[in-house]
Amino acid sequence: MWKRWGMATLAVASVLLAGCASTVTSQVTAFGTSPGFEGPRTYAFTRTPEQQNNQEHATYEQWLRTRLAGDGFSEQSPSSAHYLIGMSYGITQQVMRVTEPAYDPMFAPGPWGPWGRPWGWYGYPYGGPPAYVQRDYPYGLAGLQLRFTDRPTGKEVYRVQAETSDAGTSMASAMPFLIDAALKQLPFPSGRTVNVQQKVGQ
Structure with a gap:
């Protein structure tokens, strides 16, 4: 669940020197073999043992659940959902x-x-x-990864990760931006990194 996420230090420095940023920039990279998400948009979450009965994780799941609903996904039981979605995320504290x-x-x-x-x-x-x-100057390097697995075959069909150093020093402050960035386009082109800018407070 904890992972070190690499960032461009030049971008970090520009944000620090500018003071309070009015936008958050996330770097999004995706890989997928099912570019159109064929099949019904139904899903169930998968969880690691440490994510079970974890209130922090449950909160992030709820945020993701709300965002997925806006993209036409509906949650079902793990035995009937078309996709199984796994989340991993982490933040490291750094100093510039x-x-x-x-x-x-x-x-x-x-x-x-x-x-x-x-x-x-x-x-x-x-x-x-x-x-x-x-x-x-302290800052946080935060990242989120979502994995979409085809439940009937067990094959991973789409993986997307979003990373940012602009959203504060806690995972909770960064997660809303990361979720929105990761699902800003569904799907993103496979194998490319795209910068997604989001306005703070909107």
Whole structure:
């Protein structure tokens, strides 16, 4: 259930430096042998032993159940559903180290002008260049994988995974974005990675 999800550090850095992001970008990759989802859109969830009687997992399942209903899927018993759907997900806590300028307080912005003192634009005599310090910013690398298995044959027909580093440092904050991204297009083209952007708060 716990998996390390790889992300592009450049994208992470841009989000951190921009402050609070107004959009969440997820990277979605899918593989499938049944591009049109032939057959009835009925499903049942499969669970690992650690997912059984797990309230966190039950919450994520409910979110996924609601989203699948919007795509025309209906839940049935495991003995009659056309598809069996398994979920796996995880988040790792990471730190992005960013080098930033740090000015001497003598020449910092203040009430007398850009450099805080009344004796000129560059302070006295000129105001030295800023020093640079390294600051650490925490972020989470979160991922979700959904596996659709044809129940009568036991064959996996579609697998999709969504990954993001933009949705906070907890699995609960990232999961709504991951579910929406993974099912934004059903199915996604097999073997390609697509960026899905979602607005925060909508």
